[in-house]
Amino acid sequence: MSLKIGKTTLENGIILAPMAGITDRVFRLLCAEQGAEYVVSEMISAKALCYKDVKTASYAKILDTDPPTALQIFGSEPDVMAEAAFMLERGSYKACSSTKAPEAIDINMGCPMKKIVANGEGSALMKKPELVYDIVRAVSSAVSVPVTVKIRAGWDKSTMNAVEVALAAQEGGAALVTVHGRTREQLYKPPVNYELISDVKRALSIPVVANGGIFSAEDAVEVMRNTGCDGIMIGQAAQGNPFIFSQIKAAFEGRYLDTPSDKQILDMARKHLKMLCLEKGEHTGVLEARKHTAWYVKGMRGSAQLRMMVNSATTLKGLMSLIDEFEASFAADTSGR
Ligand SMILES: Cc1cc2nc3c(=O)[nH]c(=O)nc-3n(C[C@H](O)[C@H](O)[C@H](O)COP(=O)(O)O)c2cc1C
Incomplete structure (x- = not known):
């Protein structure tokens, strides 16, 4: 089964979720290399863009060689x-x-942050299906690329109106709807309501993507099967783990791919940090690299200490040395056993 978004066809429907502060161009490239067929940028403020804010515009950078974004x-x-x-x-x-x-242009209707919803943006739109229709209609009339919408299950457990909102988006001209199966009230806590995602899939004639709580290739296969959706979207499971996409791709193709070794993970971390510094300059690159490094080494022996040290690294060279030393100590430990 394949998923078509505009002129792009996804063989397996494997998508990287938008994550503010995480899914920048570098991370999107790394995930695509591993098998994400389609990637979504960090959320970009429409208002700030219209005010021509330079930093905001920088979030929108895409190059010819980039994956479908x-x-x-x-x-x-x-x-x-x-x-x-x-x-x-x-x-x-x-x-x-x-x-x-x-x-495509994707519209955020799921962000739960207080300062966003206080302005009636993000998941606050779940409370206003008529406005959802108006926004999607206005945006799809303004552009020739497909307009897609990302919604939540609802605002809270008493208002699980994903089907109504998704229908409003479809009516307004959306080409695809992604459903994050948690309410705004839940933020990122379980459970994810996959039944409601199935209900949206059944109600719509446009493609529907399932999102929320997919942490392994097995989860991805199960969610795709149980919801009947056209694709799946991965968020938190990709943090420090772009490999999740190669595992999901393998599973969708009926193969099994082992989890990466610590060496493969540390090599990925090094590549990520170098690319970040190249893309954003060393100062910003290193600052942003700290959180990614912590995610990469999570669960490895001695990683708590490394995480602390990484937070005081100020240069790429310093950061690389810390990772190299960590790896060497690791190897020494293993050989002594
Ligand atoms: C740190 C972080 C930042 C996020 N930023 C965005 C965003 O900019 N736009 C958006 O639509 N969703 C955003 N999300 C939500 C994710 O796209 C996704 O819907 C959510 O994490 C559920 O998927 P998961 O369970 O696979 O993580 C963010 C989530 C996290 C954890």
Whole structure:
């Protein structure tokens, strides 16, 4: 079964979720190398983009060689969202040195952060299906690329209205809906309501992607089978673990792929840190690399100490030495057994 989004066909429907502060260009490339067939940017403020904020525009950078990438916007005013989408498709991507337009514009209707929902944005939109329709309609009228929407199960357990909101999005012209099967009230806590995701899939004629709580290849196969969805989207399980995508790809193709060795993980960490520094400059690269390094080494012997030390690293060389020393101590430990 394949999933079509605009002119792109995904063989297996394996998608990297948008994650603010995480799914920048570098991380998207690494996940795509491992098997993510489609990736979504960090959320981008429609309003800030319209004000031509340079940092905001930098989130939208995509190059010709990048994997199929959707740029995600958030906001609540249909005209502002439409203008931002138009800029991303035709204008501001040049300003931020992109060399191609996004595959799709994705609209954020799931962000639970207080400062976002206080403005009526993100998951607050789940409370207003009519506004959902207006936003999707305005955005899809403004761009020629597909418009996709990412929603939650509902606002809280008494208002699980994902089907209603998804229908409003479809009516407004959405080409695909992703359902994160938790309510805003749950934030990122279990359980994920896969039955509700199935209900959305059955109610819609456009493709539906299931998201939430997929932490292994087995989970991915099960969620795809149980929800009947056209694709699955992976968020937290990819943190410090782009390998999850190769494992899921293998499982979807009927193969089994072992978990990566510590050496493979540390090699990935080194590659990630170098790419971050190249893309964002050493200062920002190292600061951002700290959290990724901590995720990569999580669960390895002696990693708590490394995590502490990494937080005071200020140069790429320093960070690399810490990882090299950590690996060497690891090897020494193993050989002594
Ligand atoms: C740190 C973090 C940042 C996130 N940022 C975004 C975002 O910018 N846009 C969005 O639609 N969802 C965002 N999400 C939600 C994820 O895309 C995803 O829906 C959620 O994590 C559930 O999937 P998972 O259980 O596989 O992690 C974020 C989640 C996390 C943990």
